[in-house]
Amino acid sequence: MARSLFLFDMTFWLYLASLTLYVAYLFARRPAMAFAPAGHPAEDFDERDGAWATQLGQVATLVTVFGWMVNTAALLTRAFERLEHSGTFAPWSNQFEAMAYVSWAIILGYVLLELRYKIKAIGAFVVGIGFIAMGAASLLPYRYQTAEPLVPALNSYWIYIHVSVTLTSYAAFAMAGGLGVMYLFKERAEQRGSRSRFYAAFPDLETIDELGYKAIMIGFPMLAFGIILGAMWANYAWGGYWSWDPKETWSLIVWLIYGAYIHARMTRGWEGRRAAIYAVFGFLMVIFCFWGVNFLLSGLHAYA
Amino acid sequence: MNSRPETLSEQDTPQTPAPGVGWEEFSRELVEFFASIKLAMFLFLFIAITATIGTVIQQGERAETYIQEYGEDAYRWFLRLGFTDVYHTWWFTGLLGLLCVNSLTCFYKRFPAVWRSMKQDKVSVSLAFIKGMKQQAEVVVPGTKESIAQQLAQHYVGKGYRVLAKNEAGEVTLYATKGVMGRVGAHMAHLSATVIVLGGLLGSYYGFQEFGVCLEGQTYHIPRGNFDLKVDKFWIDYHENGAVKSYNSTLTVLESGETKITKTITVNDPLVYKGIWFYQSSYGDAWDQIEVARVNIKDKQTEKVVKTIDLEWQKEQTLSDLNLKLAMTDFVADFAFNSTEKKVYSKTIEHANPAIKLTVNERSTVQATPWIFYQFPDLFEIKDSKYQFELIGYKPKKYTGLQIAKNPGINIVWIGCTMIVVGITLSSFIYHRRLWTKIIPSGASGVTVHVGGTTHKSQIDFQKEFRKLTEKIRTLEA
Numbered sequence: 001m002a003r004s005l006f007l008f009d010m011t012f013w014l015y016l017a018s019l020t021l022y023v024a025y026l027f028a029r030r031p032a033m034a035f036a037p038a039g040h041p042a043e044d045f046d047e048r049d050g051a052w053a054t055q056l057g058q059v060a061t062l063v064t065v066f067g068w069m070v071n072t073a074a075l076l077t078r079a080f081e082r083l084e085h086s087g088t089f090a091p092w093s094n095q096f097e098a099m100a101y102v103s104w105a106i107i108l109g110y111v112l113l114e115l116r117y118k119i120k121a122i123g124a125f126v127v128g129i130g131f132i133a134m135g136a137a138s139l140l141p142y143r144y145q146t147a148e149p150l151v152p153a154l155n156s157y158w159i160y161i162h163v164s165v166t167l168t169s170y171a172a173f174a175m176a177g178g179l180g181v182m183y184l185f186k187e188r189a190e191q192r193g194s195r196s197r198f199y200a201a202f203p204d205l206e207t208i209d210e211l212g213y214k215a216i217m218i219g220f221p222m223l224a225f226g227i228i229l230g231a232m233w234a235n236y237a238w239g240g241y242w243s244w245d246p247k248e249t250w251s252l253i254v255w256l257i258y259g260a261y262i263h264a265r266m267t268r269g270w271e272g273r274r275a276a277i278y279a280v281f282g283f284l285m286v287i288f289c290f291w292g293v294n295f296l297l298s299g300l301h302a303y304a
Numbered sequence: 305m306n307s308r309p310e311t312l313s314e315q316d317t318p319q320t321p322a323p324g325v326g327w328e329e330f331s332r333e334l335v336e337f338f339a340s341i342k343l344a345m346f347l348f349l350f351i352a353i354t355a356t357i358g359t360v361i362q363q364g365e366r367a368e369t370y371i372q373e374y375g376e377d378a379y380r381w382f383l384r385l386g387f388t389d390v391y392h393t394w395w396f397t398g399l400l401g402l403l404c405v406n407s408l409t410c411f412y413k414r415f416p417a418v419w420r421s422m423k424q425d426k427v428s429v430s431l432a433f434i435k436g437m438k439q440q441a442e443v444v445v446p447g448t449k450e451s452i453a454q455q456l457a458q459h460y461v462g463k464g465y466r467v468l469a470k471n472e473a474g475e476v477t478l479y480a481t482k483g484v485m486g487r488v489g490a491h492m493a494h495l496s497a498t499v500i501v502l503g504g505l506l507g508s509y510y511g512f513q514e515f516g517v518c519l520e521g522q523t524y525h526i527p528r529g530n531f532d533l534k535v536d537k538f539w540i541d542y543h544e545n546g547a548v549k550s551y552n553s554t555l556t557v558l559e560s561g562e563t564k565i566t567k568t569i570t571v572n573d574p575l576v577y578k579g580i581w582f583y584q585s586s587y588g589d590a591w592d593q594i595e596v597a598r599v600n601i602k603d604k605q606t607e608k609v610v611k612t613i614d615l616e617w618q619k620e621q622t623l624s625d626l627n628l629k630l631a632m633t634d635f636v637a638d639f640a641f642n643s644t645e646k647k648v649y650s651k652t653i654e655h656a657n658p659a660i661k662l663t664v665n666e667r668s669t670v671q672a673t674p675w676i677f678y679q680f681p682d683l684f685e686i687k688d689s690k691y692q693f694e695l696i697g698y699k700p701k702k703y704t705g706l707q708i709a710k711n712p713g714i715n716i717v718w719i720g721c722t723m724i725v726v727g728i729t730l731s732s733f734i735y736h737r738r739l740w741t742k743i744i745p746s747g748a749s750g751v752t753v754h755v756g757g758t759t760h761k762s763q764i765d766f767q768k769e770f771r772k773l774t775e776k777i778r779t780l781e782a
């Protein structure tokens with residue numbers, strides 16, 4: 001147990017370091033012309049960055065990737081500890097492990113996003129959420145952090161897939177929430193006509209908006225799949241696929257909220273600012289579904 | 305390359321309104337209303353909001369529980385609004401029904417256009433149409449319109465586009481499209497809601513769910529399946545630290561005395577026979593039976609324990625040295641007496657006041673059947689007996705709790721679920737892209753290529769793709 005806890009701890013510090021680096025990257029000096037002309041493609045951020053910013057950005061990426069690898073190692077170590085102690089593999093079998101897994105998924109998502117779009121400014125927001133998730137996990141009391149055996153109802157191969165799919169969808173929604181916050185920051189700066197170099201590293205509003213939408217379009221089918229896997233599990237374990245237990249109801253509520261979002265985007269006026277606010281709101285609902293339900297409401301899933 | 309003139313546009317052609325408020329207009333308005341995305345958004349959010357009620361207020365509790373927690377007035381409102389069983393109220397069901405109607409109407413209204421665009425699509429467009437698009441470019445390259453069109457078409461096909469072309473006197477028009485499956489996926493998702501609801505209804509009308517408390521060694525008749533179920537064995541496995549690892553029942557299905565199937569079920573591993581599922585759902589201590597009772601036999605005069613014996617359920621023991629025959633013939637977990645029927649019964653299933661019934665036969669002269677209480681050892685005394693009996697402990701008999709269910713709608717529900725996941729996934733990862741290209745001869749030996757494109761989402765990826773495309777066009781030559 002100690003070994004995985006040490007690695008989780010290390011992950012926490014690495015994510016803190018990478019968050020700090022991304023924030024420093026935003027504040028680093030870069031040539032003033034940097035504001036992207038409206039509507040123009042948001043590539044070649046490297047060219048806009050000054051020497052300092054470029055180097056900070058590179059270090060930030062390296063630290064993030066390293067942190068993610070340590071996070072991976074921590075989860076794997078925990079998986080083997082679970083195999084020894086409690087006969088399952090899944091390193092997402094209690095609240096602590098679930099949080100650590102969610103931050104793993106968020107950071108993985110972010111690294112892929114950076115690889116593909118090369119926009120480092122997003123790191124300050126999205127790595128921030130991954131860090132907070134990891135931090136909140138470390139704040140849990142020790143007895144929640146250990147790999148206690150699962151109660152029989154949860155001890156099944158369904159937990160591998162149902163829980164991981166659902167948690168991954170939460171990570172996608174976290175990404176969208178972070179991008180929503182970023183959008184709102186940038187929009188305010190533009191409205192004030194700010195020319196601060198801080199915002200110069202941000203991609204244009206349209207790109208932030210689109211990326212947020214993409215994140216939700218990944219989370220939405222995943223959550224649907226996760227909920228359905230839960231229903232199949234319930235049908236297998238308890239003889240009913242849907243029992244309106246608070247957790248499953250809340251995940252449905254979250255899904256419906258995002259369902260409204262994707263349809264709203266097809267009507268006028270639901271892009272940009274409104275969509276950003278909505279994505280933040282949706283993410284708050286995800287947090288409630290993930291944390292609040294376990295601690296405030298009762299039901300089959302309140303296993304933490 | 306086939307060229308086919310454009311006949312169908314995506315938008316519904318505006319129909320001339322019928323005079324007055326005829327049926328036609330009314331039904332059109334109705335379709336309009338039920339196919340509207342606004343209604344869909346309203347339903348999504350309204351269902352989400354009302355669904356929270358049942359997670360905050362406990363569902364299906366007894367009246368006292370609500371009155372105690374919320375007061376009587378609130379409880380009356382709860383009843384009126386159905387808040388004690390939100391998910392089965394007429395209005396909540398109605399909302400789900402409306403969502404089905406909404407998505408079906410949407411399918412009915414919009415799918416034909418998607419279908420047509422799979423078969424046939426818009427080739428002829430005006431130059432202004434292309435220039436008006438968000439992504440558009442104009443490139444002059446050397447070559448003839450035919451050869452450039454040929455090369456471009458090959459390029460599109462290489463990128464997975466389906467290409468339609470039209471060669472006219474002054475220009476060639478190319479239409480390239482890809483990813484219509486994304487939209488088909490969305491419509492698959494729209495049908496799925498209704499499929500799931502239908503499966504659910506079927507299950508709730510023709511299925512059942514029951515809970516059975518069963519004891520090892522007993523056989524139970526399952527009337528709905530017209531067969532018998534025998535519980536051969538029930539046991540619990542523990543982890544090293546004493547936590548329960550699993551609980552298991554070995555079950556045998558008998559049909560007119562003949563063994564059909566034997567299986568050990570455990571949580572997450574049910575037995576299925578003739579469409580009826582038997583789940584290991586819970587376990588507990590039986591309230592009307594125990595395995596062994598430990599009884600102290602005291603001499604009344606000396607007040608000394610002369611013997612401690614373990615009595616097995618309904619098995620007589622002979623103690624020749626004390627001249628006694630003893631048997632435990634009954635047990636209740638929470639003693640209560642019904643004075644009208646003169647019957648002893650267990651008030652609850654908790655072991656709150658356990659008692660056993662002894663059948664005592666002493667020196668073949670004294671015969672008695674006293675109830676002996678675990679908590680009140682001195683309550684009963686057998687008059688002529690030499691002895692006093694005390695119940696000092698017992699080993700409860702575990703029952704196995706079986707959930708017995710049949711759901712003929714389940715497979716339909718799973719079909720609907722597959723449709724929803726496949727449909728949403730398709731629509732998330734595949735997006736519908738369309739490119740129009742006009743190649744117009746210009747100057748002495750060159751052509752001007754006008755290209756424009758749309759996507760119904762994922763603008764930034766499309767931007768990138770479009771930029772690469774314009775670069776590619778620049779490199780084209782005769």
Ligand code: HEM
Pocket residue numbers: 259262263266338339340341342344403406407408410414418487490491493494497724727728731732760761
């Ligand atoms: C019942 C649950 C529903 C689900 C799971 C669902 C799912 C989806 C998805 C995943 C898309 C694709 C979105 C995109 O491409 O960005 C979509 C598109 C759409 N949805 Fe729904 N939807 C549902 C109900 C409804 C309802 C009730 C309406 C009523 C108007 C509706 C109207 C539309 C329309 C008009 C489109 C665009 C279709 C197209 O691109 O051709 N949806 N839906």
